[in-house]
Amino acid sequence: MKKEARTLHSKAVDSLVIAVDHFNRAWDRGRTEAVLIMLDRAFELLLKAIIVHKGGNIREKAKEGTTIGFDVCLRKCFSDAKLKCLSEEEVLALQALNTLRDAAQHHMIEVCEDLLYVHAQSAVTLFTRLVLEVLKKPLRDEIPNRILPVCAKPPSDLSVLFDVEFEDIKKMVAPGSRKRLDAKAKLRSLAILQASLDGRRSQPTEAELDKVVKRINAGDDWRVIFPGVSTLTIHEEASGPGLTIRITKNQGESVQLVQEGDPNATVVAVKKVNELDYYNLGARDMARKLKLTQHKMLWVMDRANLAADPDHHKVIKVGAMAHKRYSGPCLKKLREILEDPAVHDAYSNRNAPKVAINA
Numbered sequence: 046m047k048k049e050a051r052t053l054h055s056k057a058v059d060s061l062v063i064a065v066d067h068f069n070r071a072w073d074r075g076r077t078e079a080v081l082i083m084l085d086r087a088f089e090l091l092l093k094a095i096i097v098h099k100g101g102n103i104r105e106k107a108k109e110g111t112t113i114g115f116d117v118c119l120r121k122c123f124s125d126a127k128l129k130c131l132s133e134e135e136v137l138a139l140q141a142l143n144t145l146r147d148a149a150q151h152h153m154i155e156v157c158e159d160l161l162y163v164h165a166q167s168a169v170t171l172f173t174r175l176v177l178e179v180l181k182k183p184l185r186d187e188i189p190n191r192i193l194p195v196c197a198k199p200p201s202d203l204s205v206l207f208d209v210e211f212e213d214i215k216k217m218v219a220p221g222s223r224k225r226l227d228a229k230a231k232l233r234s235l236a237i238l239q240a241s242l243d244g245r246r247s248q249p250t251e252a253e254l255d256k257v258v259k260r261i262n263a264g265d266d267w268r269v270i271f272p273g274v275s276t277l278t279i280h281e282e283a284s285g286p287g288l289t290i291r292i293t294k295n296q297g298e299s300v301q302l303v304q305e306g307d308p309n310a311t312v313v314a315v316k317k318v319n320e321l322d323y324y325n326l327g328a329r330d331m332a333r334k335l336k337l338t339q340h341k342m343l344w345v346m347d348r349a350n351l352a353a354d355p356d357h358h359k360v361i362k363v364g365a366m367a368h369k370r371y372s373g374p375c376l377k378k379l380r381e382i383l384e385d386p387a388v389h390d391a392y393s394n395r396n397a398p399k400v401a402i403n404a
Contacts, residue, residue, distance in 0.1 A: 344395065
């Protein structure tokens, strides 16, 4: 492992230990904020260690001496074929954690004990997987196995957890209650999760929280107010202690990419759309629109490594059948690539040694 990657990994482990230490301590003052901030730092440093280890770049091109931020680390480790180490569900969990950290560091937030445990334990689980599978450095070699978040009664169902939390919030925002500010701090954590799942990287405004309060007093259920949050579930790992958070897809929700140009967009988001509406082209459709043979279209896709980018290609299962599907952005990218005459020359000489195409 490169020296820089080794140092970043060591600092990441330090931050994880501090986060778990704060979670387990008896003193509550500043505990939630410390846990969220240090977990977030642990993953930013770990992702940078992975990027460096895999030969990627963590320096900002436009700002000399500055390294990339959390969002860019996530994007690289999710959509860059060379660096990919995160699944869609893991990115969703990490971008939610990062947005919660923003609220904890820059404003105020109230996270119920059970939900804080879920974030802490799932973070340890994911951290353990990444250092073992990518860096080949088992976490048990760095810290004792006893360094885990401790919970007297670990939650097993997020919907039950949110039911209990929402009942408390309803009492706090009822007419005549003087706990509305505390209720908004609790609602902020749910609103942040929903925004993250919607692909928006933003903190809820006071006006937005006031609207949520009105909906609560009007009798709306939390599943109606925060539909994306209702798709989150706890999945217990088959081996070893720990939890991970994943998105259930049997409720009509599917994961779709967010374009990088949007400054308020997160890395991935859950949208109420059919995946086939996004990946709406088959290989034959692509070839026809490009006025190419299907063989040539697939040859260019392979040389440009576009199929490795989830923004361009996905294998979608319908029943027992698996279908390779392509997106509109993929079609656009291929058109740009095909403007270079050298690509056509390379195809004509395709029996020569393989040469990659710059995408």
